[in-house]
Amino acid sequence: MWRLNAVRHKAGRQGSDLEEFKFKRREHEKELRRARKDSQLVSKRLLLNDDEEEDGTMDTLASDQVLVWAFHFSSLSFPYVLRQPNSIAILVTNLCGPNPQCRLEAARCLHELSHSPHSEVDSLRLRQATPYLITFLSGQSPKFTELCLYTLGNMCPDSENVRDMLLAQGIIPALNNCIQIHRTNLAVVEAVGFTLSQLISANYVTGTIIPAVLASGLIPRLLSVLTPDSQFGLGPVIECAWCLHYLACSNVDNGALVAQGTLLHCTSLLVTLGVAVAKGSIEEGIELLIWPLLRCVGNLLLSGPLGALQPQLNDSRLLAALCAFPQAFLQTHPALARESIWVLNNLTDSSVFCSALFYLNLVPALIQLLPFSHGINIMVLRVLGNIAHQGREYCLHLAQAGLLPALCATLKMADTEVVTFSLEVLGQLMASDPQLAEEFVRQSGLPMLEAIQYSNQETIRLRATHLLEHHLPPHCTVRTLP
Amino acid sequence: MLQPELIQLLTASDLVDLRIDAIPKLQVGFRPGCFFSSSGSQDGEAKLTFIPQQILLNKDHELFEDGDIHRHLYLQNLSTCPAYDSPTARQCEFRCYISGCSQVFSTVEDYEHHYNTLHRHVCSSCQRSLPSARLLDIHIQEWHDSLFSILAERQDMVANIHAHKRTCTHTHYVAHSGLDLDQSMHTVFHSLSPRPKYQCLVEGCGSKFRTRDQRKDHMIKIHKYPSDFMFDKVKRIKNIKIAKKNMLQKGTSMEVSMSVSEPEGVCEVLSDQPEEEEYMEINHSLEPGILDPPSNPINTVELSTDHDTAPILSVTIQPTTNQQRPQHNRERHSYRVPRTVCFGQGSVQGFRGHGRRI
Numbered sequence: 084m085w086r087l088n089a090v091r092h093k094a095g096r097q098g099s100d101l102e103e104f105k106f107k108r109r110e111h112e113k114e115l116r117r118a119r120k121d122s123q124l125v126s127k128r129l130l131l132n133d134d135e136e137e138d139g140t141m142d143t144l145a146s147d148q149v150l151v152w153a154f155h156f157s158s159l160s161f162p163y164v165l166r167q168p169n170s171i172a173i174l175v176t177n178l179c180g181p182n183p184q185c186r187l188e189a190a191r192c193l194h195e196l197s198h199s200p201h202s203e204v205d206s207l208r209l210r211q212a213t214p215y216l217i218t219f220l221s222g223q224s225p226k227f228t229e230l231c232l233y234t235l236g237n238m239c240p241d242s243e244n245v246r247d248m249l250l251a252q253g254i255i256p257a258l259n260n261c262i263q264i265h266r267t268n269l270a271v272v273e274a275v276g277f278t279l280s281q282l283i284s285a286n287y288v289t290g291t292i293i294p295a296v297l298a299s300g301l302i303p304r305l306l307s308v309l310t311p312d313s314q315f316g317l318g319p320v321i322e323c324a325w326c327l328h329y330l331a332c333s334n335v336d337n338g339a340l341v342a343q344g345t346l347l348h349c350t351s352l353l354v355t356l357g358v359a360v361a362k363g364s365i366e367e368g369i370e371l372l373i374w375p376l377l378r379c380v381g382n383l384l385l386s387g388p389l390g391a392l393q394p395q396l397n398d399s400r401l402l403a404a405l406c407a408f409p410q411a412f413l414q415t416h417p418a419l420a421r422e423s424i425w426v427l428n429n430l431t432d433s434s435v436f437c438s439a440l441f442y443l444n445l446v447p448a449l450i451q452l453l454p455f456s457h458g459i460n461i462m463v464l465r466v467l468g469n470i471a472h473q474g475r476e477y478c479l480h481l482a483q484a485g486l487l488p489a490l491c492a493t494l495k496m497a498d499t500e501v502v503t504f505s506l507e508v509l510g511q512l513m514a515s516d517p518q519l520a521e522e523f524v525r526q527s528g529l530p531m532l533e534a535i536q537y538s539n540q541e542t543i544r545l546r547a548t549h550l551l552e553h554h555l556p557p558h559c560t561v562r563t564l565p
Numbered sequence: 566m567l568q569p570e571l572i573q574l575l576t577a578s579d580l581v582d583l584r585i586d587a588i589p590k591l592q593v594g595f596r597p598g599c600f601f602s603s604s605g606s607q608d609g610e611a612k613l614t615f616i617p618q619q620i621l622l623n624k625d626h627e628l629f630e631d632g633d634i635h636r637h638l639y640l641q642n643l644s645t646c647p648a649y650d651s652p653t654a655r656q657c658e659f660r661c662y663i664s665g666c667s668q669v670f671s672t673v674e675d676y677e678h679h680y681n682t683l684h685r686h687v688c689s690s691c692q693r694s695l696p697s698a699r700l701l702d703i704h705i706q707e708w709h710d711s712l713f714s715i716l717a718e719r720q721d722m723v724a725n726i727h728a729h730k731r732t733c734t735h736t737h738y739v740a741h742s743g744l745d746l747d748q749s750m751h752t753v754f755h756s757l758s759p760r761p762k763y764q765c766l767v768e769g770c771g772s773k774f775r776t777r778d779q780r781k782d783h784m785i786k787i788h789k790y791p792s793d794f795m796f797d798k799v800k801r802i803k804n805i806k807i808a809k810k811n812m813l814q815k816g817t818s819m820e821v822s823m824s825v826s827e828p829e830g831v832c833e834v835l836s837d838q839p840e841e842e843e844y845m846e847i848n849h850s851l852e853p854g855i856l857d858p859p860s861n862p863i864n865t866v867e868l869s870t871d872h873d874t875a876p877i878l879s880v881t882i883q884p885t886t887n888q889q890r891p892q893h894n895r896e897r898h899s900y901r902v903p904r905t906v907c908f909g910q911g912s913v914q915g916f917r918g919h920g921r922r923i
Contacts, residue, residue: 108638111638111641112634112638115634115637115638116630116634119625119630119633119634122625124633124637126637126640126641127640128640128641284624321639325636329624332621332622332623332624333623333624334621334623354575357575358575358576360567360575361567361571361572361574361575361576362572362576368639370635371635371636371639374632374635374636375632375636378622378629378632381620381622382621382622384619385619385621393585393586396585397584397585397586398583398584398585399583399584399585399588400574400575400577400583403571403574403575404575406571407567407571407575410567410568410571411567413654414653414654415653416631416635417631417653417654418628418630418631418632419631419632420654421628422628422629422632425620425622425628428618428619428620429619429620431617432617432618432619434590434591434593435585435586435588435590436585437591438588438589438590438591439585439588441591442588442589443574443588444570445571445574448568448570448571454656454657455654455655455656455657456654456655456656456657456658457654457655458628459654460657465618468615468617469617472615472616472617473591473593473594474591474592474593474594474595475594475595476591476592476593477591477593480591492673493657495659495660495673495676495677496657496658496659496660497657497658497659497660497669498657501657502662504615506613507613507614507615508615510613511613511615514595515595530680530685534661534662534663534680534684535662537662537663537664538662538663538664539664539665540662543662545612546612546613549612549613
């Protein structure tokens with residue numbers, strides 16, 4: 084996989100180089116977070132030129148072709164070059180010209196322009212090229228097509244006008260064609276995925292783009308990429324998965340997505356990844372794939388009643404995988420652990436899945452996640468609350484799995500939201516069966532409730548008092564505050 | 566890293582039936598008649614409000630932030646580094662929820678130790694923390710029980726008067742509650758009036774004593790407690806210096822104002838020890854040189870009946886509830902009997918003349 088390979092190479096650096104790299108990465112990460120908060124999170128990709136093909140052809144080039152070379156050699160010369168009259172027109176001419184070499188170079192120039200941060204280089208100038216770029220997507224040359232794709236992909240986030248223009252110029256059918264033609268070429272498939280993801284993830288995506296994508300026939304092609312075939316590499320699968328995530332979270336027509344088999348394919352892939360994780364073969368970068376799949380599945384679960392979706396969710400190993408991911412990624416990517424449990428939350432709205440969790444003995448694994456912050460314990464408490472809400476049998480099973488002592492600990496935690504949820508779950512348990520209330524008292528849980536009554540947080544104070552007044556075994560005498 | 570059961574589940578052979586619809590479903594719902602109301606208590610206000618809820622997250626939701634950042638770092642070729650510091654999962658901290666406390670701890674054990682030390686057996690009147698439930702009960706009885714304190718003070722008064730009788734030449738009958746009783750009634754009265762009982766602090770002993778000092782002696786002699794054991798609590802003495810000053814000034818005067826800052830009137834004016842939170846205090850009666858040399862070291866309540874020359878110290882025992890004790894007035898020595906004033910037959914009732922030193 085060429086892109087991840089490049090990164091692995093960087094990671095091989097030692098000593099101060101590594102420190103500097105880490106420092107830069109941290110700074111960069113902060114910038115990205117800031118950008119995300121401002122809804123400005125945008126990335127562009129630059130295709131690295133692995134194969135240097137320029138060799139001795141300069142002498143035979145005409146003057147405008149020299150211009151092309153000038154672009155290529157130094158991005159610092161961009162502003163100068165762009166000030167030349169008709170610079171883009173020249174590039175376009177070469178793009179469509181008879182010389183394949185020049186075509187390639189012109190495409191590369193346009194690509195580098197699209198990636199350039201220079202303010203003088205903007206999509207306005209590049210608009211002249213887009214109809215051609217789109218047309219060439221249906222061409223046969225993989226390398227050339229790849230360049231065109233990445234150029235278009237880099238232009239997508241620039242503005243709403245650009246996206247409207249691309250849509251009008253037929254980018255979606257072109258992408259569909261492209262992925263069909265080049266379906267065996269992983270680099271091109273990845274490029275298609277990237278471009279599509281840029282198109283649908285940009286801000287202020289107009290109401291027309293996503294319905295157009297849904298209607299275009301692209302979905303089945305994206306899904307066919309989601310095969311567990313390791314030969315295909317992670318890159319293309321990652322891009323397609325992120326496309327599916329952006330489609331699902333826009334919630335335009337998730338029913339259509341499900342009807343085309345999205346839920347089935349995504350859950351199958353998640354199970355495969357879960358199996359891989361269980362076997363210990365965690366590939367580098369695999370979390371980049373797990374993330375969008377989790378999000379896609381999580382959101383698609385709301386597309387209809389769970390009972391109707393069940394045929395697509397019939398593999399019980401999905402539940403095991405959703406419990407395995409937090410265990411495997413807790414220390415490296417706690418946010419991924421949290422999202423995995425979020426999917427469980429959306430699943431446990433149904434008694435079928437709650438029963439399955441007990442049958443497969445997965446609840447202890449969830450309870451073990453309760454000490455962890457980062458939103459993880461809150462999400463776990465939601466899941467446990469969902470389960471308890473199903474009824475008395477479920478509450479008894481929860482208690483058997485060791486929930487009561489765990490709640491005694493979460494009641495002491497600093498996060499008020501954790502305590503609130505703990506009190507809610509505890510309330511369900513105690514109300515469902517007096518035995519559980521007795522058990523709680525035996526676990527020395529009463530002093531906790533009494534202590535919480537003295538808190539200055541009203542939410543937990545009220546709940547604690549309510550539990551003490553209404554759900555304790557009759558022989559317990561406690562002091563409740565008036 | 567992964568638990569064995571999970572591994573087993575995920576790597577199960579194809580022969581195992583993995584279908585969800587093949588799994589038996591547990592019975593849904595609660596027992597009929599079982600009281601379960603998530604809609605709250607009698608006052609109608611919903612207290613427990615949780616209901617299962619599927620959550621839809623849009624692209625820009627904050628829960629998605631870390632994943633998005635990771636994705637974009639990857640797109641910009643900065644994602645993988647073997648030792649890069651990503652946010653790791655933290656264990657939750659624990660917090661004490663007692664209002665006004667709000668300390669935070671990193672382990673449950675630390676929190677529990679804190680709670681048991683400072684909040685468990687707490688007297689709601691004076692906020693003092695006692696080491697055990699039994700000591701808390703004793704504390705409440707001895708310091709916050711109004712009946713107990715009335716009886717104690719009456720007994721002091723009785724002892725006072727008995728002491729006075731020895732030095733006075735008049736005939737006395739103890740004036741209980743202002744009534745003049747004859748001798749037989751007086752005896753009956755004494756036999757009937759209950760006495761406060763100071764319990765031995767050692768669990769399981771059960772002995773009770775008329776005075777604190779007697780209890781203290783018992784504990785030292787029988788239970789081998791050190792004599793500097795903290796037998797009685799120390800007040801939170803805010804103006805201890807004033808108290809000392811008063812004492813030094815007034816020397817032989819009867820008025821010893823024990824300045825107290827707490828509602829209970831009893832104060833042991835001690836050394837500059839910081840306020841104690843436990844039931845136990847150092848009994849400084851054995852430490853010489855703190856107070857007036859000629860006078861007996863001050864005991865808390867016990868009025869020594871054995872020292873003729875001792876100034877009789879009064880104790881401000883305010884029998885009413887906490888709220889009714891004015892902070893400024895600590896000198897309601899209504900029960901003292903000044904040496905120079907006698908009751909009883911033939912005595913001058915009340916003060917006569919001006920400038921009479923009292």
